[in-house]
Amino acid sequence: MDKNKILEILNEYKSPMYLYDAGIIQRQYMKLKSSLPERFEIFYSMKANPLLGICQLMKSCGTRIEVASEGELHTALAAGFPVQDIIFTSPGKTIDELEYAIDKQIYSINVESFAELDIIRKIAQEKSKKANVSIRINPDYDAFGAGIKMSGGSTQFGIDYEQLMEGIANMGNTPHINLIGIHVYMGTQILNADNIVSIMDKIFEMALSMQTGTGINLEFIDLGGGFGVPYFTNDHQLDLLELKSGTEKVWHKYRDKFCNTRIAVESGRFLLAESGKFFSKVLYCKHSKDRSYIVCDGGSNFHANSAFLGRHIRNNFPMSILGKENEPLFEATVVGPLCTPTDVIGQRVMLPKAEPGDYLVVEKSGAYGLTNSPVMFLSHPQPAEVLVYDDAVYILREHGKKEDFLVGQKGLG
Ligand SMILES: Cc1ncc(COP(=O)(O)O)c(C=O)c1O
Numbered sequence: 001m002d003k004n005k006i007l008e009i010l011n012e013y014k015s016p017m018y019l020y021d022a023g024i025i026q027r028q029y030m031k032l033k034s035s036l037p038e039r040f041e042i043f044y045s046m047k048a049n050p051l052l053g054i055c056q057l058m059k060s061c062g063t064r065i066e067v068a069s070e071g072e073l074h075t076a077l078a079a080g081f082p083v084q085d086i087i088f089t090s091p092g093k094t095i096d097e098l099e100y101a102i103d104k105q106i107y108s109i110n111v112e113s114f115a116e117l118d119i120i121r122k123i124a125q126e127k128s129k130k131a132n133v134s135i136r137i138n139p140d141y142d143a144f145g146a147g148i149k150m151s152g153g154s155t156q157f158g159i160d161y162e163q164l165m166e167g168i169a170n171m172g173n174t175p176h177i178n179l180i181g182i183h184v185y186m187g188t189q190i191l192n193a194d195n196i197v198s199i200m201d202k203i204f205e206m207a208l209s210m211q212t213g214t215g216i217n218l219e220f221i222d223l224g225g226g227f228g229v230p231y232f233t234n235d236h237q238l239d240l241l242e243l244k245s246g247t248e249k250v251w252h253k254y255r256d257k258f259c260n261t262r263i264a265v266e267s268g269r270f271l272l273a274e275s276g277k278f279f280s281k282v283l284y285c286k287h288s289k290d291r292s293y294i295v296c297d298g299g300s301n302f303h304a305n306s307a308f309l310g311r312h313i314r315n316n317f318p319m320s321i322l323g324k325e326n327e328p329l330f331e332a333t334v335v336g337p338l339c340t341p342t343d344v345i346g347q348r349v350m351l352p353k354a355e356p357g358d359y360l361v362v363e364k365s366g367a368y369g370l371t372n373s374p375v376m377f378l379s380h381p382q383p384a385e386v387l388v389y390d391d392a393v394y395i396l397r398e399h400g401k402k403e404d405f406l407v408g409q410k411g412l413g
Contacts, residue, residue: 001388003323006279010359013384014399015281016298020049020366022057022389024275029061032227032270035240037251040263043087043222046072048268048367049276053387053396055079058271066266070097073104083107087222087264089136089183091156098123101131108134108220110183112158114167117177124176134181134220135168137161139206147189147228157185161206168214181220181261182207188269190226193239197246199224204254211257220262227270231364232315238270269367276366278303278383279322280336280345282358292332294354299336299343302383304373306345306362307336316346322359327352334360338378379405 001021010017032042044063046055050072055065056079064085067073076086088101089110098116101109102123111117111133124131138160142152151157159167171177184203190196200223207221230237251263280296280303287293300307306317319334321327330353334346345362354360375382381400386393 009386009393013386015279016302016383017279018276018369018383018385020276020387022387025057026061028271031240035244036247040265043264043266045266045268048272050075050371051385051396052079053394070100102129108132108180110134110136112136121174121177130176130178132178132180134183135159136183149187151186165213179216181218183222185224188226189228191228191238193242193246197250201250208257218261222264225265225267227267229270229273272367273364278362278365278369280360282354282356285354294332294334296336296360298383299338299345301338301375301377301380302373303345303369305368314347316349318363319346319349320361321352321354322361324352
């Protein structure tokens, strides 16, 4: 999109702002879809970006949806996803959330402990309903090469593989539970297609031995995913040709065993990250000792990921100054408006000379941006979120207002 169009949008909807490009989301979906066997269904992990408009767009692309809370489930339903295309994963589902999911009869509640399974059984029994569940398994190997690993060792996610068979045997006859499948999610941001393929192979192998060991015909196998995108200088693209040939080979090996099984993968980051840019207006430029600072109106409160909050290794997201792409570069540290030294969204970045009124642009911000940020800290109104779709501009979430911070507060009466 050209600079003037972006400035027009910024003038109308104000900074800070997230701007998403529907064409890139559709392109990413098509890329992933065509890199997997036909039978694999893609579930959009809406934790990456829970906007209603994004969910609607994902649905129009053809995804199913993976939710992680009752808020997400509510949004997924509002976006029009049919219940047979909704799965619910979270290690800490509350009773209210489970009741909601059971009332709605979603396709699968992915259970993460036998204690949770017991609560689901009681709720379903009280409601005289049957709940579809899949067991999230913590395999005894980890996600080689993942940016963040979520399996293998001791973890709050899923049920250890060693406990599986005994636990299922102990379930006994439970008429209110329909055990339909298994789920494994091992980690995120995997850039090596071979690793993803080997993980899938192992999951199918595990599914087969579980099917044989329990006599349960698996109706659903959720292979997770972890499809990564390159953010930093030394990152490379996930090799989609390798992903395609590898997953086809693996599927060929197991497809006869799972003729009628729904096969799922989940994806948030791959589908969304590339589509979004975060815009933050430059308020001040200053020097302290040997460093130059660019102070912007939105920082880690709205884009914690770019500040690497909670991470050990710091890398800068790709960033630029709007309209100054070809100007000479100088080193600057980009900060937000917060009263904390951690509010650094770009550390010692090479950028064109910025001036107050310019816009800092953080690329690859479509996934885990606002949704993953401490938005309440220091009570700055939330950024607008805008989508460009076939040349039309959609305001998906309006810019917040100072009054928003009093909504729901009762004070002292
Ligand atoms: C259970 C589960 N599924 C899916 C995802 C989405 O992962 P990604 O955004 O890397 O595709 C996550 C991310 O943490 C997750 O925990």
